[in-house]
Each structure stands twice: as C-alpha cells, then as structure tokens.
Amino acid sequence: MSFARAVKAFGSVRAVDGVDLEIARGETVALLGRNGAGKSTTISLLLGLNEPDEGRVELFGAPPEEAVRAGRVGAMLQDARAVPRVTVRELVSFVAGRYPEPLPVADALELAGVAHLANRRVDRLSGGQTQRVRFAVALAGNPALIVLDEPTAALDVEARHAFWESMRAYARRGHTVLFSTHYLEEADAHADRIVVIDRGRIVADGTGEQLRRSAGGNLVSIDLEGRTADGLELLPGVVSVEVRGRRARLRTDDSDATVVALARLDAIRGLEVASASLDDAFLALTGSRTATPDRETV
Amino acid sequence: MLDYLRLEVRRTLRDTGFVIGGVAMPVMMYLLFTNLGDQEGSWKTASMVGMAAYGALGSALNTGGGVAEDRTVGWLRQLRVTPMTSREVVLGRALTGSVTVLPAIVAVLAAGGLVNGVRLDAWQWAAIAVLLWLGSVPFTLLGLGNGYRLTAQTTGVVNMVCNLGLAVVGGLWFPLSLFPDWLRSLSAYTPGNRFASLGTAVADGHAPTLGTITVLTAWLLLFGSYAVLSYRRSGRTV
16 A cells, blocks of 8 residues: 555644655554654545545555445444444444455454354443454455454553454464554554654654664763753764753664763763663654654665 | 445434434324224325434434534544545435335334224335435425534534424324314424325325425425525534
C-alpha cells in the first residue's frame, strides 16, 4: 500500500497533511500518535471510507475501493459497537461469506480466541470479548491486509495480552497488519516498524530502536549553576535542550561527543548520562516542534 | 445478498420491540376494537384490513429504525470495508423491510379469519395480503429516509409519530365515518388511508380505484426521493 502526499482536511483542519508512506507485504506496522494526531483519518483514507483532497492512496496498486471489493482487506474500525441480535458464529460466517477465499469459520473463531463464544449473542458479551469478535470479523475473509484502528483501546491488561497473541498469530501467516495505537509499548512490542504521526504529518518511521536514536538516543543532564543554557544546543550531538529548574537536559545522539564538549566548557557538575526511553523519544518527536529531527526512512 | 437478507430478517425477528409493537399490538387492537360492544359485521372486515395495514405500516417504518441502529453501532461502516457494495447493502435492507411486513399482515388476517369469523373468497384473502405487502413499500422508504438521516433515538420517535399519525388520520384505527368532513377529505390524500383502501376495495369485491393508485404512487415517489436524499447525505458519515 502507498500514500503519496495525501491530504485530507475537515474544514480548516488538515487532519492528514501530506502523508507519504509505503508498506510492504508481510510487514506489521504500528501507526503511533496521540489522540487527534490523524491516525483514524489516515486509516479511513486507506480503506477508501474517505477520499483524499490531494495526493493519492493505493492498496495493492489500485484505488482502495477496488482492493476492498476484491476482498483483500479486512478492518476493525474504531468506536464500532456490538452488532445487536446476532450470534458470534452468524456474524463471522456472514462476513466470511462475502470474501472470495475466506478462512474456515472455525479457524477464524479459533484464531481470534472466540470459539467458545460461538453461540453467544454478540451484544451480550463483555468489552474484551466484543473486541475479539470484531477482530474475528476483520480476519474472517482471510484478507492479505488487516487494518486495526486502536484495537486495544478500553481493554484491560489481560484482554489486551490475549488480543496481541491473536494478532501475532495472524501476522505469522504472512499477512500484512497495520494497527494504530497511542500506546508506545504496544507499538514497540508488536510491530516490526513504527510510523509516528503528529498533526497529520509523519514525523518518524522506523523500528523502536531507530526511533530512540533518531530522537536523540541519550539524555545528558548537568547542573547549570547559574550559567545560562544558551549555546548548549550547538554542542556536538545535541538534538534539543530542556531546562528544568537548575538542571539542563540535553538530548543527544552522540553522548560521548556531547560530554567531551561539556567538559571543555567546564560544565560537568552533576553530570548524568542516561539512555532515552521510547517515551522520551515519542515526546521529543511529537512535543515541541524544535525537537523534531529529520525523518529517518527505512 | 440473500445471506444479508437472511441475517437482517433474523435480527429483526429477534427484536422484541418489533414482535410486540409490529405484530402482537395490531392483532390485540384488532380483536379489542372489534369485540367491544355491539358491532356490525362489516366493521370486522374493514378493521381487519385497517389493522393489517397499521401493522404493516409500523413494520415497514421499523426498517428505518434498524438502519439508524446499524449506523450508530458502526455496522454499516463495517460493511463498507467488506466486498459488499453499498447498492447491495441498501437493496438488501429494502428487501428486509418488505419481508418483515409480512408477519403483521398474516397475523391480523389470520385473527380475522380464525377468531372473528371474517369470510372472504380465497382470491380475496390472497389479493389483500399481496396488495398490502406491495403497498407497504412507500412506508419502508419513509422509514429508510428517517433511518439514514437521523440518530437511532430520533428515528424511533419520528417513526412512532409517523406511524400513529398516518394510522389515525388514515382511518386505520377508527372508521372514517366518525371523522368530521374536513378531516375525511384530507384523509383521502394521505398514504395510510389509500394503503388500507387497497385492501378494503378487494374485501368489497372490486379492484382498487385509479385514485388510490395515483395517490400511493405520488407518495412512493416522494418517500423514495426522501430516502435517496437521506442516503446520499449519510454517505460521508456511514
């Protein structure tokens, strides 16, 4: 699938603002961003539920509607609730029957972990169970690409764990999976590749490790002792500088060079070097604009 | 698409509100209205047709309630990411509506024949059922128009108002002879009245009048356009 300079605006809000993205077959990709970053709009463009105002979106080399019609796509949409007055098996069988080469219904139920609920009515299940039924609906047609929009929102820890187990089992069959989330740990733990989206733009794209590095792999902090932080951002390796009370925190992608330079300035009182967490990286990528590094494409 | 029809009919029949409001109520009201006090025999037949029409009207409108509900829970949106086309979805829904009006028609006619001893020729029974079945299409479209335009709750209320309004003004509950003159002449232009007169004409042994067909066709076109407009408007949000 590919996005070429895709733009989608709602009124004056550019929900998707020039997104370029390609996903290869078999990849498991996380679309990571805060609420309102443009994840759902990106997904609705990808599924052909919305059309881009500018640019182009393609799935399997064709417009999204065609790929959807050909049964190559399955999706779990955000905010969908249980379909009333239908059993799990009825629902999954019905959806499977729309696709040219569906999974056997028993397999789909098994894979999503809802085989034991097959004869229960969907609207009488718990939140976690409903979510897995919706996953079964997404994979019932055995589509080459499965798109999950915030699949674990509002799930408890246990349900979340079970859900990812199912997702990985499906991905292991060689299918392409794209999921959106605002949980970093999920993106890091379950995706081969993380695409960070913020204010409708892609601000980073790579593995969790690359993301940490691109956002300034390490955090060097010193006591300022009354001196100003001016000029520290010009030191070698420094990506951004943040002052908290008496301490300056320097995000750096070359902590050795940064420390040596600080030593030359005799500014090493209370020196600490720590590796940045993915959280730090995410905040750096999506927080203040000054901290946005160049995009690193894989 | 047959699968879709089957799924949606099954879902409708599992809806307690539909079974009570759309089927049981018209039957009970029919038996009540025709067996209280002294009634002339012809009222048992006329009211049978009226209540069958009332039940079909409610069931047809109920299709719209189903659509509104499906929109609210995201089921229609989910269907859009399956290989089904929106044309199949809309057509399947309309067909569902035309199937789910049958229980009300059959139940009230059965109550008339079996409980109230209404006697008609075999062709009359068949013609009444078929005409009421076909004649319910405008109301299905009205319901769909509401369902694609309004939220689930609003659709429920609007459908109920349409249902009661069209039924009472159309003379499905009480004979038109009880109405003041002005209301009686107004009633002749309403779809509910003409819908029932499809059946009463047959019960009286003749074909529906040209006026009836004309008025119903006009309403069919009006409600049909309303349904199409509502559907188009919902296209972005479904």
